[in-house]
Amino acid sequence: MGLLDAVKDQFLDVIEYVDQSNKLIVSKYQRESGNNELKQGSKVIVRESQNAVFLKGGKLADILPPGTYSLTTDNFPVLSSLKAFPYLFVSPVIADVYFVSTRQFIDNKWATKNPIMKRDKDFNMVRIRSFGKFAFRITDVPAFMREIFGTKGIVMTYDIVEYLSSMVTEAFSIVVAESEMSVLDLATEYRKLSGELQQRLNAQAAAMGVQFSDILIENISLPDEVEKLIDEQSGIGMAKQDMTTFMQYQTARAMRDASKQRGGLAGLGAGMALGNTMAQGVQATVNPAASKSMVEQLRELKELLDEGILTQDEFDAQKKAILEKRS
Helix, strand or coil, rough: HHHHHHHHHCCCEEEECCCCCCCCCCCCCCCCCCCCCCCCCCCECCCCCCEEEEEEECCEEEEEEEEEECCCCCCCCHHHHCCCCCCCCCHHHHHHHHEEEECCEEEEECCCCCEEEEEEECCEEEEEEEEEEEEEECCCCHHHHHHHHCCCCCHHHHHHHHHHHHHHHHHHHHHHCCCCCCHHHHHHCHHHHHHHHHHHHHHHHHCCCEEEEEEEEEEECHHHHHHHHHHHHHHHHHHHHHHHHHHHHHHHHHHHHHHHCCCCCCCCHHHHHCCCCEEEEEHHHHHHHHCCCCCHHHHHHHHHHHCCCCHHHHHCCCCCCCHHHHH
């Protein structure tokens, strides 16, 4: 250290920290000289959404909420009891000063790295994945410094967020596994799941001085083969209701896909003809009455009337329905 630095070290300090990025959770105060001796009478400025934390020998000493303070024995009883301030300028008290942000940290991402197994009434056993975002804040600075910063040794903002993200993923796995909802119903209950997830997380994180202020589930996805099966079942249901509309939809998709492939729409005509033939066969299977002519249907109704199976009123109602449908 040069003579000028030695002289500068004798002047009182203004201990403060301004986070220009507004993204840091814990920031260590560093003097330009690298000397971390605390001088009697130095100013400590703690801004809103901050707490100043003093560590002596790795142990939690004093914590200051937002405000402006002078470094005296009255304001720092713990530090003073550890080591008195017998000198006016350079104090023998050596301590680390950290500024902990208590603001809300939003837009943090979480995701299931591996599929979660769930018993399901529709698919028996199924694997699901999910991702979303979460927000949190430090609500108990002493507990946070002891449990996260001290016991677990997690210092960097990235590592803290990653640790909290893993907590969200673990809690999500438990909530989904315990839920009695089917995987098809989970997609309609994101808010309910988020509420249960947030409640479980806060019960766990309270001891660490952390509060999850919001949990968002953006997506719950199924394996490709399960989604394909769901699509096929939806297609079958659509075909049963209206084969004509279903075939129009399928034809439009086929034309779109064919236009992207080599050869374009050249071979689409034969495929459409084959598709229409198959559609007629399927329609006859799922709805046999649709393949019969109006005359055939009326003839069958007349036979049922003659045999006494249908009453005259029933015959008239069925006949009217057939005629209206064919008109």
